[in-house]
Amino acid sequence: MRLTLRLDLDETRHIGHGKIKLIELVAQTGSISAAARAMNMSYRRAWLLIHDVNCMFTHPIIETQLGGKGGGHAKLTAEGQSLINLYRSIESTIQKDWAADLTQLNKGLTPAPHIKKSKSI
Amino acid sequence: MRLTLRLDLDETRHIGHGKIKLIELVAQTGSISAAARAMNMSYRRAWLLIHDVNCMFTHPIIETQLGGKGGGHAKLTAEGQSLINLYRSIESTIQKDWAADLTQLNKGLTPAPHIKKSKSI
Numbered sequence: 628m629r630l631t632l633r634l635d636l637d638e639t640r641h642i643g644h645g646k647i648k649l650i651e652l653v654a655q656t657g658s659i660s661a662a663a664r665a666m667n668m669s670y671r672r673a674w675l676l677i678h679d680v681n682c683m684f685t686h687p688i689i690e691t692q693l694g695g696k697g698g699g700h701a702k703l704t705a706e707g708q709s710l711i712n713l714y715r716s717i718e719s720t721i722q723k724d725w726a727a728d729l730t731q732l733n734k735g736l737t738p739a740p741h742i743k744k745s746k747s748i
Numbered sequence: 749m750r751l752t753l754r755l756d757l758d759e760t761r762h763i764g765h766g767k768i769k770l771i772e773l774v775a776q777t778g779s780i781s782a783a784a785r786a787m788n789m790s791y792r793r794a795w796l797l798i799h800d801v802n803c804m805f806t807h808p809i810i811e812t813q814l815g816g817k818g819g820g821h822a823k824l825t826a827e828g829q830s831l832i833n834l835y836r837s838i839e840s841t842i843q844k845d846w847a848a849d850l851t852q853l854n855k856g857l858t859p860a861p862h863i864k865k866s867k868s869i
Binding site: 628629630631632633634635636637643644682683684685686706709710713717720721724725728732733735736737 | 749750751752753754755756757758762764765803804805806807827830831834838841842845846849853854856857858
C-alpha cells in the first residue's frame with residue numbers, strides 16, 4: 628500500500644503523481660519525447676501536460692530550447708526542483724510517519740485484485 | 749491550495765478523495781441515494797463505488813440493509829470509521845505541517861485558472 632499526493636492548486640488545476648513523474652523523467656532525460664516514451668504516452672500529450680504545469684506558475688517548471696545540435700533540450704528549473712522536492716518530501720514523510728497505520732489497514736485487504744472496476748472518482 | 753490523498757492499495761485498487769467523500773455522505777445520510785444526490789452522481793454509480801470499496805476489505809466499510817419501513821438503510825461500520833479517520837488524520841496533519849511550504853508555493857501561482865486543460869493523469 629502506498630500513499631499518493633495530489634496538490635489541488637484551485638478548482639481546475641491539479642498536480643499529482645503522473646505530472647510529477649513526467650517532470651522528473653524530463654529532468655533525468657533532458658527530453659520531453661524520451662520522458663513521454665518512458666511513460667508510454669504520446670509526445671503531444673506529454674508536451675501538453677508540461678505546458679499545463681508551466682502555465683500554473685509565474686516561473687516555468689521546465690524550460691525548453693528548440694533546435695541546435697542534436698535537437699531541442701528540456702531542463703528542470705530551480706522552481707521545478709523546489710516543486711519536486713516538496714512533493715517527494717511530503718510523500719516520504721507521510722509514508723514513514725503513518726507506516727504502522729498503513730500496515731494495519733493493509734492487513735484488512737482482500738487478496739484478489741480482480742474486482743469489477745467502476746470509473747474511479 | 750490543498751493537498752489531497754490517494755491510498756493506492758495495489759496496482760488496480762485506489763481510494764481517493766471522491767470515494768472518501770461518498771462514504772462520509774453515506775454515513776451522514778444513512779442512504780446511498782441521498783449521498784449520490786449530494787455528489788451529483790447516479791445511484792448506480794454510487795452503489796458501484798461503495799461495492800468496489802467493500803470488495804477491497806475483508807470487513808465491509810458500508811453495510812446495507814434492504815427493505816423495511818422507510819426503505820433500505822446504509823451505515824458505516826467500525827472498519828469504515830477507521831478508514832475515514834486515518835484518511836482525514838493524514839490529510840489534516842500534512843495540511844498543518846507543510847502549511848508554510850504550501851503558502852510559499854501558492855505565491856508562485858499564476859492568477860487565472862483559465863488554462864487549456866489536457867486530460868489529467
